[in-house]
Amino acid sequence: MNLPGTGIIKGMVETARNFVGSYHDPERLTTIEYPEERLTQPENARSFPMLIFDDDPVKGLRCVACKICEKECPPQCIYIVQDRDERGKPRKFPRIFDLDISVCMSCQICVEVCPFDSIKMNTEFELSTDDRFGRLLLHRDDLAKSNEYYHQIHATEAAEVDARLADEKAKAEAKAKPAAAKPASPVPTAAKAAAPAQPAAPVKSPAADKPAAKPASPAEPAAA
Amino acid sequence: MRPDSAEPDLSALSTGDLVVESPAAVPAPPPPATSGFELTPKPATAPDADRGLLEVAIGPHHPSTHGVFRLNAVLDGERIVRFKPVFGYLHRNHEKIGENGTYLSAMPYTDRLDYFCSLSNNWAYALAVEKLAGLAVPERADYIRIITAELTRIQNHAALIGFLLQELGAMGTPLMYAFREREKILDLFEALTGARMMCNYLRFGGCRCDLPAGWLEECRRVVEGLPRFFDEFENLLSTNEILMARTQGIGVLPPELAVSAGVTGPMLRASGVNYDLRKVDRYGLYDRFEFRVPLGEHGDVYDRYMVRILEMRESAKILQQALREVPGGPIVDPKVKLRNFRPKAGEAYGRLESPKGELGFYLISDGSTNPYRYRIRPPSFINLTILEDMCQGLTLQDALVILGAVDIVMGEVDR
Amino acid sequence: METLDVIKTRAEAAVPGAQLALAPNGAVPAEASLVVDSAHAAAVARFLRDDPQLQLDYCSNVTGVDWLEASIKEKIKTRKLVDGVEKEVEETVEHKRPGHLEAVYHLYSMKLKHGPLVLRQRTANRVDQVRVASLTPVWRSAEFQEREAYDLFGIVFDGHPDLRRILMWDEFQDHPMRKDYVEPDDYEYEPTAHDDVLDKARRHYPVEEHP
Numbered sequence: 001m002n003l004p005g006t007g008i009i010k011g012m013v014e015t016a017r018n019f020v021g022s023y024h025d026p027e028r029l030t031t032i033e034y035p036e037e038r039l040t041q042p043e044n045a046r047s048f049p050m051l052i053f054d055d056d057p058v059k060g061l062r063c064v065a066c067k068i069c070e071k072e073c074p075p076q077c078i079y080i081v082q083d084r085d086e087r088g089k090p091r092k093f094p095r096i097f098d099l100d101i102s103v104c105m106s107c108q109i110c111v112e113v114c115p116f117d118s119i120k121m122n123t124e125f126e127l128s129t130d131d132r133f134g135r136l137l138l139h140r141d142d143l144a145k146s147n148e149y150y151h152q153i154h155a156t157e158a159a160e161v162d163a164r165l166a167d168e169k170a171k172a173e174a175k176a177k178p179a180a181a182k183p184a185s186p187v188p189t190a191a192k193a194a195a196p197a198q199p200a201a202p203v204k205s206p207a208a209d210k211p212a213a214k215p216a217s218p219a220e221p222a223a224a
Numbered sequence: 225m226r227p228d229s230a231e232p233d234l235s236a237l238s239t240g241d242l243v244v245e246s247p248a249a250v251p252a253p254p255p256p257a258t259s260g261f262e263l264t265p266k267p268a269t270a271p272d273a274d275r276g277l278l279e280v281a282i283g284p285h286h287p288s289t290h291g292v293f294r295l296n297a298v299l300d301g302e303r304i305v306r307f308k309p310v311f312g313y314l315h316r317n318h319e320k321i322g323e324n325g326t327y328l329s330a331m332p333y334t335d336r337l338d339y340f341c342s343l344s345n346n347w348a349y350a351l352a353v354e355k356l357a358g359l360a361v362p363e364r365a366d367y368i369r370i371i372t373a374e375l376t377r378i379q380n381h382a383a384l385i386g387f388l389l390q391e392l393g394a395m396g397t398p399l400m401y402a403f404r405e406r407e408k409i410l411d412l413f414e415a416l417t418g419a420r421m422m423c424n425y426l427r428f429g430g431c432r433c434d435l436p437a438g439w440l441e442e443c444r445r446v447v448e449g450l451p452r453f454f455d456e457f458e459n460l461l462s463t464n465e466i467l468m469a470r471t472q473g474i475g476v477l478p479p480e481l482a483v484s485a486g487v488t489g490p491m492l493r494a495s496g497v498n499y500d501l502r503k504v505d506r507y508g509l510y511d512r513f514e515f516r517v518p519l520g521e522h523g524d525v526y527d528r529y530m531v532r533i534l535e536m537r538e539s540a541k542i543l544q545q546a547l548r549e550v551p552g553g554p555i556v557d558p559k560v561k562l563r564n565f566r567p568k569a570g571e572a573y574g575r576l577e578s579p580k581g582e583l584g585f586y587l588i589s590d591g592s593t594n595p596y597r598y599r600i601r602p603p604s605f606i607n608l609t610i611l612e613d614m615c616q617g618l619t620l621q622d623a624l625v626i627l628g629a630v631d632i633v634m635g636e637v638d639r
Numbered sequence: 640m641e642t643l644d645v646i647k648t649r650a651e652a653a654v655p656g657a658q659l660a661l662a663p664n665g666a667v668p669a670e671a672s673l674v675v676d677s678a679h680a681a682a683v684a685r686f687l688r689d690d691p692q693l694q695l696d697y698c699s700n701v702t703g704v705d706w707l708e709a710s711i712k713e714k715i716k717t718r719k720l721v722d723g724v725e726k727e728v729e730e731t732v733e734h735k736r737p738g739h740l741e742a743v744y745h746l747y748s749m750k751l752k753h754g755p756l757v758l759r760q761r762t763a764n765r766v767d768q769v770r771v772a773s774l775t776p777v778w779r780s781a782e783f784q785e786r787e788a789y790d791l792f793g794i795v796f797d798g799h800p801d802l803r804r805i806l807m808w809d810e811f812q813d814h815p816m817r818k819d820y821v822e823p824d825d826y827e828y829e830p831t832a833h834d835d836v837l838d839k840a841r842r843h844y845p846v847e848e849h850p
């Protein structure tokens with residue numbers, strides 16, 4: 001049996017060692033002074049979703065308003081309205097894309113289900129505000145972030161995505177050539193254009209399906 | 225005020241076959257010396273008051289702030305006669321949410337059950353769904369699951385011991401030591417899954433993404449540093465006289481009662497029952513690793529503390545073995561669809577050894593994309609069943625220590 | 640562990656009068672379940688716990704399941720004489736499943752380390768005959784879980800020592816895990832942030848295009 005009190009003294013020695021260590025040993029000194037000092041975030045870090053565009057923040061959005069993410073989002077915090085052209089024909093573009101980040105739980109499921117690589121996770125975390133609706137209900141233009149920014153925050157993942165998109169584009173072009181040679185490919189119905197529900201759809205649908213008044217945007221070929 | 229005639233009424237406790245230890249065995253405290261400040265007793269109205277019993281509602285909030293809940297205690301002097309936990313302050317009907325969504329959409333919600341151990345929760349749910357749909361998991365994914373689950377166990381136990389000491393009045397120090405180590409593990413989780421606590425990492429038939437470059441090396445480095453932390457923690461606590469005086473012989477849980485009450489996890493093993501699902505069910509690839517199951521002898525709070533320390537050491541051993549040989553290959557079964565996942569009709573109960581005990585998911589499928597029935601067997605909720613039995617005849621201060629050693633997280637208890 | 644058929648026969652012999660049935664399980668065939676009538680449930684449960692070959696001393700999971708009334712279509716293959724030749728014909732048989740509640744128990748043995756055995760008790764309907772026998776006297780672990788099943792499903796466990804609501808508050812009326820539960824839309828209503836969001840959305844986008 002130990003002398004009474006030795007256990008406490010042992011503990012005190014341990015705390016003393018930690019106290020002294022905290023002046024020189026990086027293992028012991030683990031806190032940083034936050035707003036002045038910052039830790040680098042790991043590449044996989046995630047906060048809330050953002051929409052990727054290629055050149056133009058509006059026209060260049062990769063999102064085709066297929067609403068898959070809206071359907072799969074567990075807390076239902078995405079709200080999408082598809083754009084229509086002057087004749088009321090649906091366009092593959094979100095007129096409204098609202099995301100309520102006070103409801104969003106950063107689960108990343110929208111990113112996983114999006115077949116067009118258009119929604120990705122941001123890493124920005126200093127979002128506290130007293131304006132619930134102005135700053136926490138994000139609209140399409142708040143969400144739009146450039147591909148370069150995406151490369152900055154998730155370098156590896158973004159490189160993979162770019163390679164995949166380039167690959168798909170090449171495949172689609174190779175496919176489009178014979179398809180364009182054939183006359184009278186079926187005219188797309190509104191419903192079909194509105195809901196390319198299958199993830200494989202972007203590769204399969206021939207480019208001739210496109211409406212004639214196709215906006216010249218480099219993002220679209222991914223969907224074509 | 226303690227009239228000698230006070231015979232605590234235990235009728236509410238008699239549960240048929242069960243023999244509940246009578247609080248009469250506990251020596252009665254000496255009658256308090258009358259002081260000049262004694263309050264004049266109020267006219268008795270309630271029957272409890274007749275017998276000098278006092279009902280105290282502790283909470284909602286304090287019970288050492290494991291979360292919001294209330295303890296209704298009936299005291300006879302300082303001794304506890306009845307002790308009923310009241311739940312539901314954090315109830316959000318998680319099971320209904322699970323039934324209203326698809327199989328996949330329940331996965332991020334499981335993170336929020338026991339928010340200390342989201343990766344074990346993910347695994348338990350994935351295990352149940354894999355059993356239901358008959359999916360196999362690639363070897364590499366199983367290794368990653370074991371590594372993350374054991375890291376989860378270590379950080380949960382470390383934090384729990386810190387909180388337990390906090391309840392004993394050791395403000396801060398042990399908890400901060402635990403949190404320092406926990407931070408390192410959470411950094412690993414963040415690098416792997418993108419989030420520190422709400423990981424949402426596992427998928428049916430594997431994991432969501434592969435290990436990032438350099439993660440294994442970083443993990444090895446952290447695991448190498450763990451034994452030093454355990455030694456330090458034990459130097460600080462294990463022989464501390466105050467800790468021993470406050471925990472030894474307190475909250476004794478006899479093994480028969482523990483088994484009957486469905487107590488699981490470190491609490492069960494502290495009572496000397498050898499039942500660890502990693503050994504019993506051999507889910508994942510646990511039979512490839514060598515580790516021992518620490519058992520307690522007395523079933524008191526000190527044993528629960530010690531079992532957790534030893535379990536952390538065993539977990540570190542598993543980690544060392546697993547990190548030596550993580551195989552290559554795919555991390556997810558490519559045949560499993562993310563969307564429109566429909567297991568065929570039937571039911572399955574999948575369970576695993578989470579840090580808090582047996583975490584089970586019971587699923588009934590009717591062949592649609594949503595589970596027909598989605599039930600969670602929450603270990604910390606069921607471990608609370610015998611809280612009252614353990615606290616009988618003790619003081620409130622002891623009761624809070626006992627509660628701390630049960631290891632509860634209200635997110636899981638209330639669901 | 641013995642097969643369910645053997646257990647059933649032995650339980651029937653040990654508890655005279657017990658009406659046991661097997662319920663198949665499409666997903667994990669080894670985990671079919673044993674349906675027991677409430678009158679003999681406690682005796683059967685005691686047999687399962689004390690029988691030296693079973694020793695199911697640990698009741699892991701207790702929960703309720705709500706089955707609405709439904710008609711179930713089943714395809715059965717039968718042999719029939721068609722034009723004088725015997726042929727295998729697939730027939731669709733439709734039968735009604737009356738609505739009922741179910742209490743499900745998952746039993747394991749900590750001593751012998753086997754399991755699970757799934758025990759079920761069924762109520763006659765979902766409205767007024769919702770009583771089953773409580774197994775808390777046999778396994779203490781059922782205490783809180785049966786309270787939860789009572790609270791969320793409205794199954795009444797006869798013989799439970801302390802059957803009160805556990806997760807919902809005591810004054811609450813309905814049973815929220817039932818399949819036909821409708822959330823009261825005026826209950827404790829307070830304006831939430833979402834109302835304003837909706838309002839604002841309406842002002843901004845007057846044409847409601849969202850389906």
Ligand code: SF4
Nearest residue numbers: 063064066067069114
């Ligand atoms: S799934 Fe992708 S492409 Fe479809 S609406 Fe969502 S973000 Fe846009």
Ligand code: SF4
Nearest residue numbers: 073104105107108110
């Ligand atoms: S991260 Fe999850 S919660 Fe947030 S928008 Fe995407 S799917 Fe919805």
